[in-house]
Amino acid sequence: MGELVKGRVESSLPGLRGIVADDKDQEHALVTREGPTKGDAEIDQLYAEAEDKRLSKTSLLLDVLNISNVLTDGVSAMVDDSFNKCFTSTRPEPWNWNIYLFPIWVVGVVIRYLVLFPIRVTLLFIGFNTLIVVFLLVDLTLMPSKRKMAMQRKLVQWMCSAWVAAWHGVIRYHGPKPTPGKNRIWVSNHTSMIDYVVLCSYSPFAVIMQLHHGWIAFLQKRILSSLGCLWFNRTEVNDRAVVAARMKDHVNKEDAIPLLIFPEGTCVNNEYTVMFKRGAFDIGATVCPVAIKYNKIFVDAFWNSRREAFGKHLFRLMTSWALVCDVYFLEPQSIQPEESPQEFAGRVQAMIAKYANLRIVPWDGYLKYYNLGEKNPGLIEKRRRVLADVLRAYLGKTSAAPSAIALEKEGKAAVELQSDGKGQKGEVEGVALQGWRKLCVGGTVHPV
């Protein structure tokens, strides 16, 4: 695609093609936003101003009938959008297409699948199971003590090393090795669950993770809990406060294991980075950024959880030649006096994006799981209001500033409008109402 500029903010407002934010300083604001919300006037104002620019205000006919701009925005988004770009894996160039290379490739496949893979699986099986057994023994027999914890940490580190060896990981670590310190928290970009393994095989970390199912859950609960890992369920978290409190607890403990957070909240394809949530930046700790960059030369380490199961992902890793990766431990950052946590998050994200060569996209990763227009009808309403004001001007009326109640009514009306359409009842309407109901009940669809 020829996008040579990496680590730079998309200069046009998402969803509005061809409109560039006038003020380059506003770009920083785009990076640090949690996605357009009703409360924050800033980005909504940008959209409103952009809409305003596009209206003629002189010809009523044109302003009403010329919907080309808004249609272009819509179809543009259908054809390509910056959010989905973050979750697509680029197909590797096939190199085995001629008569000389093809047999070599076939030999390679045979070796990888029939020789390397069985060897790796066997060694992993032996190594990992031994370590698990030893771990459980230690867990059950020794009394909780510093030595026990130290042993458990060492064992987890070896387990992770076993996994890394199974993928033939060629990992270079740059920067000073993390050591436990008071009031420190580590953040990293997220590509796959193996990020944690890659880091842990070098230096043990505790982590806040999504609780999964199956055998992973067993590993998580039994073994990783010993490191002080915290679990949560991303779709049900109204305990944003609870998680924040536990994070604070953890970092304030003496010689706590370094706590690792993935502020993106979801796996991204290692070419882009989505919005960093501000939870980890809000607890008053020093943030130590870690940037992880996978080299796609032998295998693409991005775990697209929508398209492949974790097992298949592991299988793919174990049947490739090697997993090449660079890990950068960057300089610890503290929040500056005039910075808000979200801006702090944005600043750290920019650092990580620079080292890991990622483009920053201002979307919230959780948009994978919910519909933005539904959750934030405020933004659409604001854009609509721009046209409404212009139209009212034709009638000779000025618009009054809407009161808070009117705004809320508008929000509710907007949701009803969303499900209005052509009057077709259906799943879309149901989903829209459900989303709104969830919000009304007070459950946040938008956790840490």
Added chain:
Amino acid sequence: MGQAASGGLTQGDVDEVIAASKGVFNQAEIESLYKRFRALDRGHKGYISPEEFLSIPELSINPVAQRLVRCCECPNFTTFVKMVAPFSPRASREDKLVFMFTVYDVDGDGFISREDMSMMLKQLAGSSLSEEDRQDIISRVLEQAGGAERLDFAAFKSALSSADLGNMVVEVPVDL
């Protein structure tokens, strides 16, 4: 669509789609659109459902998202390409106007009636424009566009004769 090395499209399919969209896309663009179609069509059903469209954040914050999505009604790939066709840089002004008219004509009867305009204005200007104001605006528009009770395509076209539709272009990203 038949199976092929190029991600599931055969030459016959491509030719068919190019014909259906009046030749505004070249083969590379069609392939790229197909990749996009497959990415959006999560269950590989052969069409894109409204929810899948609305899961695109940039589309879901568009004021007329619902109308756009309903307009094409679970498109298969050919319909999808036909929908994007008016936005190709090679599309004629006529095609663009036809598309805009189709979107505006909510009930699909070939005329933009008061009801059509009312529905569209609700989506475009929202609920902050009162019903009374909306009807007022509609009356004025109909008056200025020739005085008829509803607009046919010719009236719509002449009303927009001074409109610059040069920005109504979407670039299809092509992997070179």
